Amino acid sequence: MSYHVVTRWGDSENGPTDQRMREILGELDMEDVEHPDCWLTHETGWTLSISAKSLVTYENPESDGEPRHLTQVPRSKAFQLWKTLAAGDLAKLEEEPWQPGSHPPLSEEELRARRDEAERIRRELDRQFYDSLGDERPDLPCRHEGCPRGSIQFSVFCRPHHFESLYRRPCPFQH
Incomplete structure (x- = not known):
C-alpha cells in the first residue's frame, strides 16, 4: 500500500x-x-x-x-x-x-467572541475609509435631499452620504 x-x-x-x-x-x-x-x-x-x-x-x-x-x-x-x-x-x-465535521462546534462564548472581533474590525475599517474621504467642500453642497453639508472631492455627496451610498447601510459616524 x-x-x-x-x-x-x-x-x-x-x-x-x-x-x-x-x-x-x-x-x-x-x-x-x-x-x-x-x-x-x-x-x-x-x-x-x-x-x-x-x-x-x-x-x-x-x-x-x-x-x-x-x-x-x-x-x-x-x-x-x-x-x-x-x-x-x-x-x-x-x-x-x-x-x-472537521472540528467540534464552537461554543456560544467562542461564537460571541468571533462576532465581537468581526464587529471591531468592521468598525476600524469603516473608520479608516470614512477618514480617507477627505474634507467636505462647503462651496459644493451635498446632493442628498435636505443635507446642509458640502460634498467631498470626486463625489456629489458629503462624507456620511458617500459612505452610505457605497456600503448601503447607515454611516456609523457623525451626520
Whole structure:
C-alpha cells in the first residue's frame, strides 16, 4: 500500500518510517499558528490530519462523505491511527468514535467572541475609509435631499452620504 505524509512545514514524504512519522508528529509540539497540522494520505484518498491542538480529522475529499474528527488525541494514539491508515485498514479506522465535521462546534462564548472581533474590525475599517474621504467642500453642497453639508472631492455627496451610498447601510459616524 502506498501513502505519504505532509509535515507541518509543507514537505511531502513518501512512505516514511515509523521513527520518521513520530518525528513529524513531534514537530507539532513547537508553537507555530501558521502551520497547525500535518497529515497522512493513503492511496485510497483517505487522510488523517493531526493538529497541534490534538485534533484528528479523518476525511476523503474525493468521496461524498463528510469529514469526521476526534478531540484530545494523544500523540501516541495519533501515531497508531496513522499506522492503521498507512496499512490501509479502513475498517479498523471506522471503529473509532468519530464525531461529525472537521472540528467540534464552537461554543456560544467562542461564537460571541468571533462576532465581537468581526464587529471591531468592521468598525476600524469603516473608520479608516470614512477618514480617507477627505474634507467636505462647503462651496459644493451635498446632493442628498435636505443635507446642509458640502460634498467631498470626486463625489456629489458629503462624507456620511458617500459612505452610505457605497456600503448601503447607515454611516456609523457623525451626520
